[in-house]
Amino acid sequence: MPIELAPDHKIGLALANPIMIASGCGGYGAAYQGLIDQTVFGAIVTNPITLRPRRGAPGLRLVETSAGFVLDTGLQNPGVKKVIREYRQAWSRLGVPIIAHLPAAEPADLHRTARALTGTDTIAAIELGIPHHAIPFDLKLWIEAVQRDCLLPVLVKLPLDRALELAEAAANTGADILVIGLPPLAAALSPTGESVTGYLYGPALHGLALHAVQAVKELVDLPIIAAGGIHTLNDAQAFLQAGASAVQLDSLLFIDPKSAVELARALPAD
Secondary structure: OOEEOOOOOOOOOEEOOOEEEOOOOOOOOOOOOOOOOHHHOOEEEEEEOOOOOEOOOOOOOEEEEOOEEEEOOOOOEOOHHHHHHHHHHHHHHHOOOEEEEEEOOOHHHHHHHHHHHHOOOOOOEEEEEOOOOOOHHHHHHHHHHHHOOOOOOEEEEEEHHHHHHHHHHHHHHOOOEEEEEEOOEEEEEOOOOOEEEEEEEOOOHHHHHHHHHHHHHHHOOOOEEEEOOOOOHHHHHHHHHOOOOEEEEOHHHHHOHHHHHHHHHHOOOO
């Protein structure tokens, strides 16, 4: 029986499996074709999509740490027009719901990007990424901009370290689903001494994310998707037992994508 992530939305978002691929970890849906069976996942969240192309962060982007790695892509992407042109047909053939990830931007740009993606008829939902510096007023403008001409469910991905602070504002503005959450910011030095500041990924985030999910679940009555430090079946089950409806895998797909498939196969929908 499918998992319905947006039960109050007129279109809804049904997943055959509670294990999803997080944004930035599966490209635009075709990154792992030929390497793993992507159809075992409940959904794939795309790499960031912005209205205009972004070149991304210069220089070194990833540094390993004792607890995972620090990654800074600078939201590199070819822009919404090229993404649609190059991946629209692949989305329709994958057999897995595709969720487009839109990083927060100027409301007018978000509106145009969401409208273009909605018009493809191959996107199942929009995920709006909220930055660490967001305030509730910004949140309201961004969510309303995405929803203006978009009939699809809207997921709002909150920063892990500010999820409790921003969850109520997202719920009150009309978010259909909350994703908890965007990894915390961190810095690391490479073996050559070069510093990288970006998002921290790895198993150490699991406890932080689990605490945030438990706290937000007590505050708002919305479906929750958990993300952060999920590397084992026990990790995923801990979030589901805490009240999350689904989970997103991130760092595991960089380290061992075949283990991610095994995890997804171990957790079919009830």
